[in-house]
Amino acid sequence: MTVDNKTSKEQTIFNHIGNKIKTEDREINVVARLEEPLIVVLENVLSDEECDGLIELSKDKMNRSKIGVTHEVNEIRTSSSMFFQENEYDILTKIEKRISTIMNIPVEHGEGIQILKYTPGQEYKAHFDFFTSSSIAAKNNRISTIILYLNDVEHGGETFFPKLNFSVSPRKGMAVYFEYFYNDKNLNELTLHGGAPVFTGEKWVATQWMRRQSSRS
Ligand SMILES: O=C(O)CCC(=O)C(=O)O
Numbered sequence: 001m002t003v004d005n006k007t008s009k010e011q012t013i014f015n016h017i018g019n020k021i022k023t024e025d026r027e028i029n030v031v032a033r034l035e036e037p038l039i040v041v042l043e044n045v046l047s048d049e050e051c052d053g054l055i056e057l058s059k060d061k062m063n064r065s066k067i068g069v070t071h072e073v074n075e076i077r078t079s080s081s082m083f084f085q086e087n088e089y090d091i092l093t094k095i096e097k098r099i100s101t102i103m104n105i106p107v108e109h110g111e112g113i114q115i116l117k118y119t120p121g122q123e124y125k126a127h128f129d130f131f132t133s134s135s136i137a138a139k140n141n142r143i144s145t146i147i148l149y150l151n152d153v154e155h156g157g158e159t160f161f162p163k164l165n166f167s168v169s170p171r172k173g174m175a176v177y178f179e180y181f182y183n184d185k186n187l188n189e190l191t192l193h194g195g196a197p198v199f200t201g202e203k204w205v206a207t208q209w210m211r212r213q214s215s216r217s
């Protein structure tokens, strides 16, 4: 008998089976999934009121996005952004809890929800969400991401995965989840992704990144 290791799938963090995820206060629908690396498209993650509420709470605090340890303004990401403090508002506490159930990781491992806003021409070029192993941040590296779409985008703004020839179109209340904590480095690297340029309208997303260990002291 020959044993082919390639046929055995690696274990995932996301542990839900079937078409629905029941959280404390909301039933989420699984719309599509890619198995390896695991990418799950989810529907009914946020209500319209929650989407509008997150935009309302953040819209006067948006700054040009900064990335990396040096926090320099960089052409990789031209959108504007802001971070909420954990538990800053009741609506956030509820959403963080729901997201934690979906991602199957304790709330304390989250970085705090980040809001991104793109106007026409703005984009987020292809990148990894995890830090390179040589960086200090990699000591407690990110392991999974959920991107929540807060509005419908008229044209453009897809979340794209260039190594997988796969993209997700933004849709209010929906989300895309993916993880990159595989033993096989190649699987992690297949999660390269970006936000395609917005052509018409605005694009608002909320991102939660999870860390391997608690990010709160
Ligand atoms: O805007 C998008 O679709 C992608 C956002 C993203 O990659 C991130 O926030 O890490």
Ligand SMILES: [Fe+2]
Residues within 6 Å of the ligand: 127, 128, 129, 193
């Ligand atoms: Fe990202």
